[in-house]
Amino acid sequence: MLFSFLAAPSFRDLTSRTTRSLLMESFWYMLGAIFHKGGSNLPVSVSARILVAAWWLFTIILASVYSANLIAVFAVPKTAKPFTSLKELLQNTDYKWGLIGGGSTEQFISTSTDPDIQAFWQNIVKFNETDSSVLTGDTYQHFEKVLKGRYAVLYGHERMSKEVACNVEYLGEKLTVYSKGLALPEGSPLKEDLDEIMLNLQENGILRMLDKKWLLNEWQCEGDARTNVTVTLTDIQSIFYVLFIGLGGALLSLILECLARRARMLLCSKTLNSKSNIEI
Incomplete structure (x- = not known):
């Protein structure tokens, strides 16, 4: 999705990078967010920034919960039970x-x-x-x-x-x-x-x-x-809601950016046509 946002016409005019470079940058940026490393360049378009912000919030909380569970596993000794169900x-x-x-x-x-x-x-x-x-x-x-x-x-x-x-x-x-x-x-x-x-x-x-x-x-x-308390996906399901809301907001922003770009192009086209008619 980040690659699609970066390769969208509303952002293409702001960069001269190739499709391959955009694809690799998108992949490494989103992967780096999981390990809290980030990427080299922050996206310029508003839609891509909304997407990146939602992904960062999701990965930070998910990584924190995983780290807490991992520490709890090693810190709290587990006793073997004769039966568990x-x-x-x-x-x-x-x-x-x-x-x-x-x-x-x-x-x-x-x-x-x-x-x-x-x-x-x-x-x-x-x-x-x-x-x-x-x-x-x-x-x-x-x-x-x-x-x-x-x-x-x-x-x-x-x-x-x-x-x-x-x-x-x-x-x-x-x-x-x-x-x-x-x-x-x-x-x-x-x-x-x-x-x-x-x-x-x-x-x-x-x-x-x-x-x-x-x-x-x-x-x-x-x-x-x-006491070792395990955090399940049900306990952190709200972060998935945040991620989905961020994706929806990013898509809506991308649509508005594309519509705004098209409106600017139409306005520029009308302005050029009017100037041509005046010169003639």
Whole structure:
């Protein structure tokens, strides 16, 4: 695109370089931007400068994120996990697992049609024949088994103490996502009032405050500052938007430059024709 902009008629009049030299300069300039080296000459046309500015902004952010991830990989030691997904857990014969029984999570897992979740539940039923604690509703009993080793628990949104939260490791994979709601009898006159109250609580941030107070675990454990957090393309997708906006702006500017050049040529042509008529 940079070569096309440099070779456009609106810019051709400003340089005497050949097509080959323009192509090579465009290639090395854009490649050099990735390594923060740039090129020998800055484009003269406005459209090419907009394109170069968008590309520079894109490469600077992308290179910075890559460098940060690379440093994090070497700075934070990685510990090997016995399994990293539900499929690997199902294939691991050394581990047993359970879930917080007596609630909506157990009901949802036991009635799920997903093949992996079905296999997960069937194994829990088999474990329950010899160890009834795999379906106990006592959260701390589950985590005591986790701390003893070779046991995993499907954990929902229950709150736990800092001592437990900072001594266990979370897989990070969401088995599934489902919502909970308040149910009323069909045709209940309380529905409209309840909907309005819940909407006000949500808009005022009260529900979030209650959720943070009673459900969320926001403990600051030792060593959290050295946790390796990987930045994915989803986290930096905004820089792609900036790049595309820059490309669009550059194309629009190029069109305007071409139209302006054509208008100048027509104006010059009319001026020359009028002078010729006067001289005749």
